[in-house]
Amino acid sequence: MAHRTELELAAEREMILAAQRDRAAFTPLYERYVDQIYAYAYSLTHHRELAEDVTAATFARAMEELPRFEWRGVPYSAWLYRVAANLVARDKRRPGWIELSPHLRDGEESPEEQAARHDRDAHIRAAVADLPADQRQAVVLRFGGDMRNKEIAAIMGRSEGAVKLLTFRAMTTLRRRLGAPLPAEREEQGENRRHA
């Protein structure tokens, strides 16, 4: 999977240093991560407006903390995810967290390609949205944010082993919902049908 290379991390560090020297240079960092943070906030809240609020508050904090930010050799997004998670945890007692169907945006594709991709993406996003909260968070961070277990564990406040288990359980569920069952599962289903 596409984890950051040393070179990419070094480039990101340069972007942060540039933003610390000149606020206007924060824009590329914002553009790089705003969708990921929104997707994560949405996965936590299931509410578009709340997800926007959390995203805006996360980047406000990022702007405020930027002069004091210290590079620790992990993607900047790890820090952003943690801020978003804390904001959601703090505000979770607020009422009105309503489940909505995931929404998608148009890209530059033919209408047919777009429709096919939207269908599949919407199907995947809906399946992810249906996962239990902790599994959903692990999947969004793993695949949406390209985070490693260690980074996900730090963001979620869980052990690496727990994150590994959450991801595997989530993948097993998603595989059943989205695709053909594994050979062992097929045999299991056959057994069940025979006994029924």
Add this chain to the structure above:
Amino acid sequence: MHDESVARIDVAERLDAALDGDLPARGFDSTDPVALFVSLGAEIRAAMQQAWLAPLERSRIHARAVDIAEGHGHPGLRRAWPQLTHLGRPAVVGGAAAAMLAVAGLVALRERRGHTQSVLHAA
């Protein structure tokens, strides 16, 4: 049952290594469950990394972030992003302008009434 658990743990471990990039994702036999999970992972990744926000939504969130940060005592942030000026606090700016117009209208109306009344009194 025990064998099944061991097999699951093995799949989980190898999947994890593949997702972390420690095992080559293309190095699995096509019948290997890990290969199926890895290809599913690629699909999930593609779906999760598609843009979630329209450009205007991105700009709006940015403008709100700047508003919040400025409200927390970090002035001058907006100057760093002149492209946000048309997005900044549109409701507040519009509302303030409308309120000022309404006040000006009321003052004018009152003055006119006052003037009319004084004219009537005088008459």
